Amino acid sequence: MPPSGRIPEATVARLPLYLQALVQASEQGTSTLSSEALAQASGVNSAKVRKDLSQLGSYGTRGVGYRVDELIGEISEVLGLTRDRPVVIVGIGNLGRALASYAGFTRRGFSLAALIDADPSKIGTEVGGRTVESLDDLASIVAERHVSIAVLATPAAAAQAVADALVDAGINAILNFAPVHVTVPGRVPVRTVDLSTELQILSFYEQLHGGRLGPTAG
Amino acid sequence: MPPSGRIPEATVARLPLYLQALVQASEQGTSTLSSEALAQASGVNSAKVRKDLSQLGSYGTRGVGYRVDELIGEISEVLGLTRDRPVVIVGIGNLGRALASYAGFTRRGFSLAALIDADPSKIGTEVGGRTVESLDDLASIVAERHVSIAVLATPAAAAQAVADALVDAGINAILNFAPVHVTVPGRVPVRTVDLSTELQILSFYEQLHGGRLGPTAG
Numbered sequence: 001m002p003p004s005g006r007i008p009e010a011t012v013a014r015l016p017l018y019l020q021a022l023v024q025a026s027e028q029g030t031s032t033l034s035s036e037a038l039a040q041a042s043g044v045n046s047a048k049v050r051k052d053l054s055q056l057g058s059y060g061t062r063g064v065g066y067r068v069d070e071l072i073g074e075i076s077e078v079l080g081l082t083r084d085r086p087v088v089i090v091g092i093g094n095l096g097r098a099l100a101s102y103a104g105f106t107r108r109g110f111s112l113a114a115l116i117d118a119d120p121s122k123i124g125t126e127v128g129g130r131t132v133e134s135l136d137d138l139a140s141i142v143a144e145r146h147v148s149i150a151v152l153a154t155p156a157a158a159a160q161a162v163a164d165a166l167v168d169a170g171i172n173a174i175l176n177f178a179p180v181h182v183t184v185p186g187r188v189p190v191r192t193v194d195l196s197t198e199l200q201i202l203s204f205y206e207q208l209h210g211g212r213l214g215p216t217a218g
Numbered sequence: 219m220p221p222s223g224r225i226p227e228a229t230v231a232r233l234p235l236y237l238q239a240l241v242q243a244s245e246q247g248t249s250t251l252s253s254e255a256l257a258q259a260s261g262v263n264s265a266k267v268r269k270d271l272s273q274l275g276s277y278g279t280r281g282v283g284y285r286v287d288e289l290i291g292e293i294s295e296v297l298g299l300t301r302d303r304p305v306v307i308v309g310i311g312n313l314g315r316a317l318a319s320y321a322g323f324t325r326r327g328f329s330l331a332a333l334i335d336a337d338p339s340k341i342g343t344e345v346g347g348r349t350v351e352s353l354d355d356l357a358s359i360v361a362e363r364h365v366s367i368a369v370l371a372t373p374a375a376a377a378q379a380v381a382d383a384l385v386d387a388g389i390n391a392i393l394n395f396a397p398v399h400v401t402v403p404g405r406v407p408v409r410t411v412d413l414s415t416e417l418q419i420l421s422f423y424e425q426l427h428g429g430r431l432g433p434t435a436g
Contacts, residue, residue, distance in 0.1 A: 093316065181239075199367065204296065
């Protein structure tokens with residue numbers, strides 16, 4: 001396997017799609033999968049599947065395909081999912097509640113360590129069987145529960161201040177759902193998911209009248 | 219300007235970031251912006267900014283930079299945002315409610331045409347000042363309100379059936395928030411936004427200990 005850092009960004013973005021398809025296949029008792037079947041299940045074309053997986057050093061076996069459980073292990077290791085990652089959600093509005101109750105959350109390498117808000121009327125309330133905690137306690141929550149990733153679901157106006165507080169508290173990565181660009185030190189990777197950005201990208205492909213869009217672009 | 223179809227996928231994904239930064243600059247009364255300033259505001263490096271914008275035929279002026287309003291117009295046209303796009307949200311759970319009340323929604327080329335659910339206990343209730351309508355009326359809503367884009371926010375188990383109904387109703391594009399791959403005809407572009415996919419991609423970069431992540435990957 002090449003050093004993880006050498007894997008192209010577009011390949012990294014498709015690995016979770018393969019993983020999802022492989023886990024489904026495994027749950028259905030399938031032990032091997034051809035690149036065509038994996039392509040179909042993940043919505044990626046089969047040449048790209050083969051090229052992506054060759055980046056991981058997995059080439060499959062001619063006439064047999066990929067060994068499902070072996071490939072699940074390899075992708076999980078590359079993505080850093082073999083150890084549990086405690087996650088906090090900061091900002092418990094509609095979006096934060098939706099994320100907190102998201103079913104697939106804990107199944108795939110992550111656990112929900114805390115729900116955090118700054119609003120006194122929300123602190124102490126229950127969301128999905130969990131008590132909302134105070135932003136004032138962020139640093140101790142992050143330290144004591146070994147939290148490495150934060151999901152930022154605050155309003156835009158609060159996002160930068162919360163991101164700063166998260167960095168100060170020792171968070172290693174931020175998934176930002178606030179509709180604003182947040183600035184953090186280069187060592188802390190940030191992924192921003194913004195509804196209007198997604199809609200605008202989709203709009204581009206829609207106006208091409210049936211232009212094809214790789215599912216990885218999502 | 220080259221045909222839109224020739225613009226690389228990665229460039230298309232960054233255009234909304236530039237647009238957001240340019241609109242902010244315009245609102246602050248800024249009439250020109252250097253590629254460095256645009257890079258800083260959008261979180262992309264300046265060489266990439268120049269290369270991306272050259273794909274649109276925009277090169278800026280040496281010592282002056284890009285004309286903000288001109289570039290807003292060009293990017294808006296490429297993304298198909300110069301005409302209003304009515305959008306429906308299907309699935310009014312926590313996520314659907316969050317998306318429905320999302321502030322930036324209508325500011326950037328889209329309007330909310332309807333909120334739709336299949337659950338009789340939700341139909342007729344008000345969310346953000348709008349009445350939730352029945353999935354049974356999907357076809358007439360799409361036709362009468364000229365809806366082109368649907369946001370799919372149903373549980374995973376319902377997603378494929380709703381996607382089929384959306385395609386039958388004449389939807390041109392789908393933004394899928396359900397944690398499952400949906401299969402639709404090739405002429406209908408789909409973007410899937412999945413929390414665990416995003417977390418897994420972020421996990422990859424986090425474990426590189428400060429590996430840099432282009433914001434476009436979000």
